Amino acid sequence: MPQANRMYSVVIGAVNGKFSDVFAKLATLHAKQNFAFAIIAGDLCAKSDIATDADREELAKLLRGEITVPLSTYFALGRQPLPDEVVDLLEKGHGELCSNLSILGRKVSMKTADGFWIVAVGGAHSASIDQSMSQYAAEYTNDDAQAAGKGLTNADIVVTSDWPAHVQDGTKNRYTGTPPPSVDSIANLCTSLKPRYHFSASEAFYEREPFFHNGPSPRSVTRFISLAPYGNTAKAKWIYAFSLEPAVDASKHLPPGCTASPLTGGKKRKLESQESDFNSFRYANGNGTDHYRPDQRRQKRSRNNPPPIPNQCYFCLSNPSCEKHMIGSIGAEVYLTVAKGPLSTHQTFPELGFPGHVLMIPYEHQPTMSAISDAATRQATVTEVQRYRDALQRMLVEKTKGEDGRAKLGAVTWEISRHSGVHFHWQFLPVPVDMVQRGLVEAGFDKEAENLNYPKFVKGFKEMQEIEEGNFFKVMIWSEALRKEMVMPLDGDFRFDLQFGRRVLGKLMGLAQRTHWKDCAQTVAEETADVEAFKKGFKEFDFSFEE
Ligand SMILES: [Zn+2]
Structure with a gap:
């Protein structure tokens, strides 16, 4: 010295x-x-x-x-x-x-x-x-x-x-x-x-x-x-x-x-393989390992095989490869993108003129909402994602109001929250309002969970809160006249299909062949056109312009 x-x-x-x-x-x-x-x-x-x-x-x-x-x-x-x-x-x-x-x-x-x-x-x-x-x-x-x-x-x-x-x-x-x-x-x-x-x-x-x-x-x-x-x-x-x-x-x-010293005995990381896996199913749902890789089944991410870091994470704007042309709105804590390989098509909701399948993604690179360590940021993120969801729903009402003054569309928002996830986000999809009103969406999720021997959805407020302490899948069903939330615990020892949300809604809406985004991938030009149409439709509801 x-x-x-x-x-x-x-x-x-x-x-x-x-x-x-x-x-x-x-x-x-x-x-x-x-x-x-x-x-x-x-x-x-x-x-x-x-x-x-x-x-x-x-x-x-x-x-x-x-x-x-x-x-x-x-x-x-x-x-x-x-x-x-x-x-x-x-x-x-x-x-x-x-x-x-x-x-x-x-x-x-x-x-x-x-x-x-x-x-x-x-x-x-x-x-x-x-x-x-x-x-x-x-x-x-x-x-x-x-x-x-x-x-x-x-x-x-x-x-x-x-x-x-x-x-x-x-x-x-x-x-x-x-x-x-x-x-x-x-x-x-x-x-x-x-x-x-x-x-x-x-x-x-x-x-x-x-x-x-x-x-x-x-x-x-x-x-x-x-x-x-x-x-x-x-x-x-x-x-x-x-x-x-x-x-x-x-x-x-x-x-x-x-x-x-705790630092000895470190093994070489397998970052590269993890990274390419993650990239390959970004928009399928980045929050976990891919269901359709037999060699990856039940693989738990170990300390030696950590999640991608922000520069490699396709949901992180700091990643140079982040597909910025998909972005529909930029808020203070959250941004919106149109879904890659959307479940819905241009024809699904003619009133909208665009597929309407949207992802809401926080800037924070965290596997779950509760993992955001800064309380103020966490609260602001919760508030803003809710605000985006409200704005999207208002857009559906205004764009699809019929002669009786009622909207033709409702919406489903779903979320996979797992501590082993990568970068959490919500998916939003419009659905015909009848499906919501007649309880078909709720029943569809219940039925598919039963088919796959998954745990039952929990629907009571208090029980949902308890389950949301752990790993869970959450569905929020909405129409002008109805609000319904349900949560499935993901802590049990079973393999959860990351496409579950798309799978259920695809079956309900006759779009089962589009369950996988890879089966309906679009060209960059098509994606760009979708984003432009979405932005135009969403503009008057997009609060991010006001601030
Ligand atoms: Zn990230």
Whole structure:
């Protein structure tokens, strides 16, 4: 450990574009503490596709040098792609964005002016990346993680956007909510460098008990700390000052509560196969493994075979391959797409002029609604998806009102909520109002569940609430005159058909041959035409234009 005059440093979670606020607060602290340097472990900029005008103005001010960065600050390449103008400047400035503010990058090892080694791996983990991409594209591979620490046997600080695999093993401090992806190559990096601090960023603050690495005495001890974003509503810790001073008697005493390293013994992940499976049934219903793959039957996702991360998830807008031409509306927490290979066709509902099969997808990459760790975001997502559903239903009423003033269509919304899922969402499909009124939709679901020996649907409010604590399939049946909800528990030991919703409604509506989206896939031109027709029809009901 070098002898530095300044013995404290400070680490910050995601800034998400709030530069003025964060750097003003940092300046106040720095005036008292005289930090050696600062690290931003989370995303520096606001997410491009949801950035507000205020965010863009903040960024412009930063780039014009109108916001003072009070001390030498290194920011991680986070999981969100950086705005183009930032990438341009970094490329021109060799990693410096403005005075005192430099990027750590995808795979970096560097020595600070005070002589501390920082090793960083940034971006979202990917099985492979296009080598022609910018060096500041927000992705890294296992090879990058390995290359970052090459030639070093230790480091003072490791900064990674993903967590090391198994970091929560053997600890009493569990992270509440869904942590960032945990990756074996990041665990290997931490094991080989034995840093004093390993920093990351997450939705909530997390600090593991310190752990010691195997090896001769004195054993190296690592503290793993993951910072919450600045301005998070839960007021979780987003800034953390830490000592760079060597621990007293480190050779003899381990810190209180210290455990053995949980990071050893990680196995190689099978990300690639998981990823291609997932991609292949995106719109079929991405929330689980595919029913029609005999070799995948009953496969439970293990720790070594984790779900796709946002950059690979086709429901995540941050995935470059996300099919953005399917998007029908963009809300604050949720967006709508027309269904790929919709169950209904242009002819099914002539009053509408488009199929009307729609997906409502939250921005949050979580397997279930309850997995959204931030309570405010969770509540806002629940509220907005309900609002979208109401708006879609109002559209059906207005578009199909007959001479008697009554709508010709009702609607069914269904949801698969499983902890083992990937990126949860709701499907929405109009149905003839008669089917709803005569109880045929409800009976259709009951009957098909019985045919397949599934558990019975539960329909009482209190029992539904209990079942919704676990894994479940939910159906919401609606017409102007009728509301009906029913829930099937999915916790039992049976194989649930992810096409169940489409299967039941396909049978009812004479569209059984379209149960699988793959059997009715459309060209991009057809999809685009559907989206345009949908947008036109939905426009006057789409509240996202109002805000
Ligand atoms: Zn996702």
